[in-house]
Amino acid sequence: MADTVREIERKYEAGAGAGGTPPLPDLSAAAPVASVTDRGTAELDAVYYDTADHRLAAAGITLRRRTGGTDAGWHVKLPVAPGIRDEVRAPLSNGVPRTLAALVRSRTRGAPLTPLIRIVSRREVRHLLDDHGTLLAEASTDDVTATLITGAGGTASWTEVEVELAPDGDPALLDALEPHLRAAGLRPSKAPSKLARALKETGAGAPAPAPKRPSRKACAGDHVLAFLREQAEAVAALDPGARRGTEDAVHQMRVATRRLRSAFRTYRKVLDRRVTDPVGEELKWLAAELGVDRDREVLAERLNARLDEVPPDLVHGPVHARLRTWSGDGRTGSRRHLTAVLDGKRYLRLLDTLTALLADPPLRPAADHPARQVLAKAVLSDYARLAGRVEHALSTEAGHDRDVALHDARKAAKRARYGAEAATAALGKDAKRFAKRMKAVQSLLGEHQDSVMARDALRAIAADAEAAGESAFTFGVLHGREEQCAERYEREFPALWAKASDARWRKGLEA
Numbered sequence: 001m002a003d004t005v006r007e008i009e010r011k012y013e014a015g016a017g018a019g020g021t022p023p024l025p026d027l028s029a030a031a032p033v034a035s036v037t038d039r040g041t042a043e044l045d046a047v048y049y050d051t052a053d054h055r056l057a058a059a060g061i062t063l064r065r066r067t068g069g070t071d072a073g074w075h076v077k078l079p080v081a082p083g084i085r086d087e088v089r090a091p092l093s094n095g096v097p098r099t100l101a102a103l104v105r106s107r108t109r110g111a112p113l114t115p116l117i118r119i120v121s122r123r124e125v126r127h128l129l130d131d132h133g134t135l136l137a138e139a140s141t142d143d144v145t146a147t148l149i150t151g152a153g154g155t156a157s158w159t160e161v162e163v164e165l166a167p168d169g170d171p172a173l174l175d176a177l178e179p180h181l182r183a184a185g186l187r188p189s190k191a192p193s194k195l196a197r198a199l200k201e202t203g204a205g206a207p208a209p210a211p212k213r214p215s216r217k218a219c220a221g222d223h224v225l226a227f228l229r230e231q232a233e234a235v236a237a238l239d240p241g242a243r244r245g246t247e248d249a250v251h252q253m254r255v256a257t258r259r260l261r262s263a264f265r266t267y268r269k270v271l272d273r274r275v276t277d278p279v280g281e282e283l284k285w286l287a288a289e290l291g292v293d294r295d296r297e298v299l300a301e302r303l304n305a306r307l308d309e310v311p312p313d314l315v316h317g318p319v320h321a322r323l324r325t326w327s328g329d330g331r332t333g334s335r336r337h338l339t340a341v342l343d344g345k346r347y348l349r350l351l352d353t354l355t356a357l358l359a360d361p362p363l364r365p366a367a368d369h370p371a372r373q374v375l376a377k378a379v380l381s382d383y384a385r386l387a388g389r390v391e392h393a394l395s396t397e398a399g400h401d402r403d404v405a406l407h408d409a410r411k412a413a414k415r416a417r418y419g420a421e422a423a424t425a426a427l428g429k430d431a432k433r434f435a436k437r438m439k440a441v442q443s444l445l446g447e448h449q450d451s452v453m454a455r456d457a458l459r460a461i462a463a464d465a466e467a468a469g470e471s472a473f474t475f476g477v478l479h480g481r482e483e484q485c486a487e488r489y490e491r492e493f494p495a496l497w498a499k500a501s502d503a504r505w506r507k508g509l510e511a
């Protein structure tokens with residue numbers, strides 16, 4: 001059984017010119033710390049695991065088996081933001097626990113996990129308490145010895161200071177403590193983790209730095225590939241959160257797949273479609289699989305919010321219970337299904353394909369042309385495509401056909417927005433403004449489509465209620481309100497589109 005702890009910490013080392021790491025200063029003068037208690041010394045012995053080519057380290061992930069201390073066991077640390085990681089724990093066992101191996105599968109993809117480095121720390125621990133005796137943070141001084149298990153077996157030793165917030169602690173405390181630590185001769189560590197420093201100092205080699213965003217003067221291919229790399233990395237990075245049910249992880253992972261697919265289509269003059277089209281189809285498949293839970297969750301939230309607006313005297317029968325039953329149907333099964341998809345060969349093969357494509361991209365001649373020339377033309381082409389779909393939708397009679405046409409326009413707006421986002425680094429504020437306008441179009445048409453889907457769901461729920469001998473009256477009320485919402489969106493859309501398609505904003509792109 002694995003559990004998760006949010007780790008917010010800062011690491012410090014001796015400042016330039018210091019003869020050794022200074023002792024931990026007295027931090028009781030740093031508000032809101034009222035007292036500091038000595039918690040003794042712990043001996044920690046950890047073996048870190050990785051693939052032969054250090055894929056986890058390159059992604060900022062650590063996987064270790066540690067004995068000693070109060071949290072002995074297997075730990076995988078997943079980066080959330082600088083200085084913030086989620087530590088997922090599992091009990092001690094001889095091999096890597098399956099629950100933790102699954103969390104790093106988007107990185108390993110079948111490559112074996114083997115012992116890489118051993119880190120032994122002698123840790124002196126102090127607790128920082130407020131005036132009520134509540135734990136605010138833990139400050140420790142670690143004497144570290146790292147030994148490379150693979151290769152020549154190099155070693156390295158150092159001392160570092162670590163300050164970690166207590167659960168639910170206020171990150172502002174770390175800012176309050178820093179001046180005291182700096183005054184004692186300590187500076188923020190250059191290495192983000194013990195493992196990163198150990199790899200460098202034992203001769204194993206530090207992970208390659210992430211590619212930098214290209215400059216505006218870079219060619220079109222550089223900008224498109226930079227955007228694709230960001231999205232492919234997002235898919236792999238969000239995979240653990242999707243498996244764990246982390247808030248919004250599935251949705252953001254789905255967005256990344258859609259951005260990849262949109263960029264393939266928008267920048268077909270840069271990348272060969274004979275290669276990218278099959279990849280795009282696989283991305284479409286993955287987005288659909290990721291949406292199984294998400295679409296129903298969003299729809300359930302909408303229906304419950306609408307129900308809360310209905311006067312009590314119009315709520316007939318067990319409406320809330322019926323909605324809970326509908327929203328919960330298949331959720332457990334779909335969660336299992338999602339895990340199976342992420343463990344499946346098809347998904348892992350897609351990740352491998354993306355890696356190979358970005359390592360050896362199928363570039364076309366336009367990739368070497370100036371970015372502004374190529375990317376602006378592609379963005380304007382997406383706009384023209386959207387404009388045609390909007391014109392068709394607005395000229396279509398209200399009803400099912402218009403609903404379909406507006407949904408097609410929404411998808412075109414999304415593609416235009418993502419294409420502009422990919423071009424922002426090259427085109428600057430012109431592309432940024434365009435993306436903002438396309439997002440507004442997409443959002444309004446998204447509300448309209450949600451209303452269409454809500455009405456479909458309400459008809460199905462009402463049928464289930466009637467079959468169970470319950471009143472379907474309230475579902476009819478909700479259906480009528482959704483019809484009114486859709487009509488309002490359709491009335492608002494022409495004015496929004498006129499603003500979004502104003503020719504003045506396009507001059508910068510057309511220049």
